[in-house]
Amino acid sequence: MSGPSAPQSVECDLAWALARVARDHATAVQCVVGTLPGGQRGFQVLAAAAGDDPPTQLALARKLGVDRTVMTYLLDKVQEAGLIERHPDPNDRRARRIVLTTAGRGLLCETETRLRTAEAHILAPLSPDEQGALRTLLRRVATAGTDPTSAEGEPRPPSA
DSSP, rough: OOOOSSSOGGGHHHHHHHHHHHHHHOOOOOOHHTSSTHHHHHHHHHTTTSSSSSHHHHHHHHHHOOEEEEEEEHHHHHHTTTEEEEEETTEEEEEEEEEEOOHHHHHHHHHHHHHHHHHHHTTTTTHHHHHHHHHHHHHHHHHHHOOOTTSSBBBOOOOO
């Protein structure tokens, strides 16, 4: 396998582009969610709890990639702010379901609107169709659940 005949500029490097966009996005997100209990993780709790089937505390920790002990403290903060409630799971008395309060749902909607505005600013160089395509492609890569490297550290193609 042969490489390029001439060095490419940094703007052609995927890692540079992803890091730049991620940094800009993180800055914008922090401006929007920084005052929420738990910050960005607190926002993710609200968003994950917004569905019709409230997640258990353990399922929420796994989904968000948060240690279950850390999740307990995070949920304590969000609950103290009146944004969620913990309800017993009718199928497992040991488990608790995380349910948004009316205040939590309202704050989530307001925050999502502010985040969309911030993201629109970041994605402004793209047409609406390109923005949709980028979101779709990134979601596909992010949810593929594949380990991008082999044991030797070489790229490995995703499994079918």
